[in-house]
Amino acid sequence: MSVTAVPIAPTPRRVLAMLWGGLALALLAALWLAWAGTSQAVAQTGTTDQFLAWNARQAGVQTTASGLQYKVLQAGEGAKPTDADVALISYKGTLRDGTVFDQNERSPLPVAQVVPGFSEGLKLMQKGGKYRLWIKPELGYGERAAGPIPANSLLVFDVELIEFLPMAVLQQMQMQQQMGGAPGGMPGQR
Template sequence: MTEVTRVPLQPIAKGSLVKLWLGVIIAILAGAGLAWAAVPAGVKVDELTAGSGPNPAATDVVLVNYVGKLQDGTVFDEGQAVPLPLDQMIPGFAEGAVKMQKGGKYEMTIPSEKGYGAEDRRNPQTGEVVIPGGSDLVFEIEMLEFMSGEDYQMRMQMMQQMMQQQQQGAEGGPPGGPPQQMPGQPPQ
């Protein structure tokens, strides 16, 4: 049988155990700090004027007035009473919009990772760079209304039908039929 050489354990110096645990805690905190720094910054929504009621869902269509700017204040887009389907918007816009309420005014800052990323965005007609790659975006938004995607589609269909009826009325009646007689007019 083989015999193992026995090595006596040396006693730990006074205070060494405390130093060891402090080192472990510092290593854990440093690792957590590095992990936190590696996560992209989130969308920031500042409330300028309070809204009321519920928040839109990620699949809703929002009706907004907005101005989109770069960090230096350059305006790249704006609109009045624009319907925006959140499930078709850049991820940061949808993430911020679900934090808003009807009637409120907000400033939303979207980091480039949740916006257009590293690619330049160009004007399709001129080819000019409108949003340089890696740009954070700032939107001033007034939340006018929101509705489900299904409600929006139904309203759009109703509007199209009304426009067709108005157009037919302006042309003298339905295609192929007799002209409409207005009330109070003698028959033709």
């Protein structure tokens, strides 16, 4: 029995270069995907600073000089509230892991009497606007626990600014209502 040898033509260098280039590209893509998946996982389970650094690179997220991060979900119109105003808002507050610690529809809040990060976020908004706020512990409750909020917690709020009025106007409306005058209350509230 004899074996017949069939000569195989050599592979052109151009084809070998394309094969090696394709393998290198596939390896780089795999490394990038592994890094991207790992960076999100580290951000989600890492420290607050690691999370905020990762979150700052997400599309639409802006960071103020104080370190408050926010994203405009829906732009509003008109003026912005000040420390002298009472804002009528709808909000949902969660911890970084998604645990809801508070939510309310149509809640009047004095802008100057909430945690600094929430106050700063409200003053960025316009009537009708919807924002997501990421409040680092230093702008929230810091090292003290507050009810269901553990110490040193990053707070995440989805906030809609429905309306706002100066505190003095609201107090005047309340006094008129107590004295039997014209009905008062926040505009749009029934």
